[in-house]
Amino acid sequence: xxxxxxxxxxxxxxxxxxxxxxxxxxxxxxxxxxxxxxxxxxxxxxxxxxxxxxxxxxxxxxxxxxxxxxxxxxxxxxxxxxxxxxxxxxxxxxxxxxxxxxxxxxxxxxxxxxxxxxxxxxxxxxxxxxxxxxxxxxxxxxxxxxxxxxxxxxxxxxxxxxxxxxxxxxxxxxxxxxxxxxxxxxxxxxxxxxxxxxxxxxxxxxxxxxxxxxxxxxxxxxxxxxxxxxxxxxxxxxxxxxx
Amino acid sequence: xxxxxxxxxxxxxxxxxxxxxxxxxxxxxxxxxxxxxxxxxxxxxxxxxxxxxxxxxxxxxxxxxxxxxxxxxxxxxxxxxxxxxxxxxxxxxxxxxxxxxxxxxxxxxxxxxxxxxxxxxxxxxxxxxxxxxxxxxxxxxxxxxxxxxxxxxxxxxxxxxxxxxxxxxxxxxxxxxxxxxxxxxxxxxxxxxxxxxxxxxxxxxxxxxxxxxxxxxxxxxxxxxxxxxxxxxxxxxxxxxxxxxxxx
Numbered sequence: 001x002x003x004x005x006x007x008x009x010x011x012x013x014x015x016x017x018x019x020x021x022x023x024x025x026x027x028x029x030x031x032x033x034x035x036x037x038x039x040x041x042x043x044x045x046x047x048x049x050x051x052x053x054x055x056x057x058x059x060x061x062x063x064x065x066x067x068x069x070x071x072x073x074x075x076x077x078x079x080x081x082x083x084x085x086x087x088x089x090x091x092x093x094x095x096x097x098x099x100x101x102x103x104x105x106x107x108x109x110x111x112x113x114x115x116x117x118x119x120x121x122x123x124x125x126x127x128x129x130x131x132x133x134x135x136x137x138x139x140x141x142x143x144x145x146x147x148x149x150x151x152x153x154x155x156x157x158x159x160x161x162x163x164x165x166x167x168x169x170x171x172x173x174x175x176x177x178x179x180x181x182x183x184x185x186x187x188x189x190x191x192x193x194x195x196x197x198x199x200x201x202x203x204x205x206x207x208x209x210x211x212x213x214x215x216x217x218x219x220x221x222x223x224x225x226x227x228x229x230x231x232x233x234x235x236x237x238x239x240x241x242x243x
Numbered sequence: 244x245x246x247x248x249x250x251x252x253x254x255x256x257x258x259x260x261x262x263x264x265x266x267x268x269x270x271x272x273x274x275x276x277x278x279x280x281x282x283x284x285x286x287x288x289x290x291x292x293x294x295x296x297x298x299x300x301x302x303x304x305x306x307x308x309x310x311x312x313x314x315x316x317x318x319x320x321x322x323x324x325x326x327x328x329x330x331x332x333x334x335x336x337x338x339x340x341x342x343x344x345x346x347x348x349x350x351x352x353x354x355x356x357x358x359x360x361x362x363x364x365x366x367x368x369x370x371x372x373x374x375x376x377x378x379x380x381x382x383x384x385x386x387x388x389x390x391x392x393x394x395x396x397x398x399x400x401x402x403x404x405x406x407x408x409x410x411x412x413x414x415x416x417x418x419x420x421x422x423x424x425x426x427x428x429x430x431x432x433x434x435x436x437x438x439x440x441x442x443x444x445x446x447x448x449x450x451x452x453x454x455x456x457x458x459x460x461x462x463x464x465x466x467x468x469x470x471x472x473x474x475x476x477x478x479x480x481x482x483x484x485x486x487x488x489x490x491x
Contacts, residue, residue: 115334116334117333117334117335117338137333137334138332140334141332141333141334141375141376142332144376145328145376186326186328186329189324189326189329189330190329190330190332192289192292192294192322192324193322193324193329193330193332194332195294195317196292196294196317196320196321196322197342197343197346197347197390197394198314198317198318198343198346198347199342199346200346203333203342204341204342204345204346204351
């Protein structure tokens with residue numbers, strides 16, 4: 001994966017996400033096969049899957065919570081396992097969770113194996129607006145600075161408000177206001193710095209790895225496999241072969 | 244190299260931050276810009292870079308500054324900001340270093356060569372592919388200077404370059420500044436550093452030039468400095484000692 005051209009990786013990830021979210025909300029068996037792609041990708045990239053879950057531990061629960069209320073709205077029983085009936089709501093909730101987790105896994109794989117400049121360059125090759133790619137690049141660079149700023153402000157608050165858990169609601173406004181003011185100040189300085197170095201609205205990105213024949217074959221094979229999985233319900237076919 | 248002729252600037256609704264400033268800086272001069280907080284040092288730097296619109300005329304690199312030739316002038320100016328995080332916006336050092344040259348028309352390969360050469364001159368090759376957000380304060384400061392040097396500027400302006408540096412990094416910075424073969428304007432409260440790196444000092448107060456002359460002459464004038472809310476550099480004042488009560 002690390003050696004694949006950034007554009008190919010980006011296209012594959014986009015295709016994977018599009019195909020994954022396109023599954024019907026009750027098509028849990030068809031969707032289940034989609035887990036293979038990120039899992040195989042992690043193996044080839046020598047990245048432990050637990051790293052993905054660890055890094056995304058804050059986002060994952062949010063994604064999983066998306067379909068949490070489905071069981072209350074869709075109570076129509078779809079099938080029984082023994083005496084236990086599974087409603088459409090439960091199935092769609094699990095499907096939504098799976099879709100979210102798979103998409104996050106695929107996105108993390110892309111980010112973990114591709115530098116941000118390469119992703120931005122690939123996005124520009126796909127004619128994404130330059131404003132969005134610039135925003136992505138600067139967000140990546142400055143998210144840590146912003147978090148540092150938040151951390152410093154939080155420490156400063158707690159040192160003068162001992163025994164308080166979190167930040168009191170009455171201070172939220174000024175806390176956020178300060179953060180915004182500081183960010184604006186920084187943004188102004190940053191823009192000055194860009195202007196002084198000849199910025200004219202577009203970042204120039206490093207030449208990424210070009211597609212090799214090997215890369216092209218991997219890309220085509222993966223794309224075909226993803227489309228096959230979407231068009232044919234492989235678990236159902238396999239089941240019908242053996243039962 | 245740089246000429247200020249009766250330059251005046253006021254922030255909206257405020258007192259004049261620059262009040263009839265005039266001076267001339269020749270090629271190769273090393274200028275220390277000193278003054279108390281709010282004296283107008285940073286505003287003067289911004290004016291020199293064309294970041295604020297002023298009354299009066301500024302001539303840089305032989306061109307009288309106006310909106311049309313601003314980018315042509317800025318090509319020859321390098322500005323090192325006080326906060327390196329504000330300056331280094333690209334993910335890695337090398338990307339940051341080639342940002343300016345590429346924007347000014349250099350090919351990427353050529354820009355990388357210049358960047359590598361600059362890093363080698365500064366002995367900072369190990370920082371080449373480092374992520375900007377994973378460097379120490381000292382490394383960031385050095386890398387920020389390297390990003391400006393990669394633009395091969397004729398005039399470098401630096402805002403508090405030694406701020407937040409530990410003594411060792413400060414020493415490295417001073418040595419580096421003394422080796423740079425470009426015209427420099429260094430705005431700083433670190434008068435000892437100014438003494439070591441500059442051959443001329445401009446002292447400003449309330450947006451006006453109070454003194455302009457040889458570094459040692461200005462920085463050894465205790466009355467002048469104290470009248471302008473400054474103090475003698477430590478090396479000229481002697482070792483400061485904490486006043487302790489006498490033991491009985």
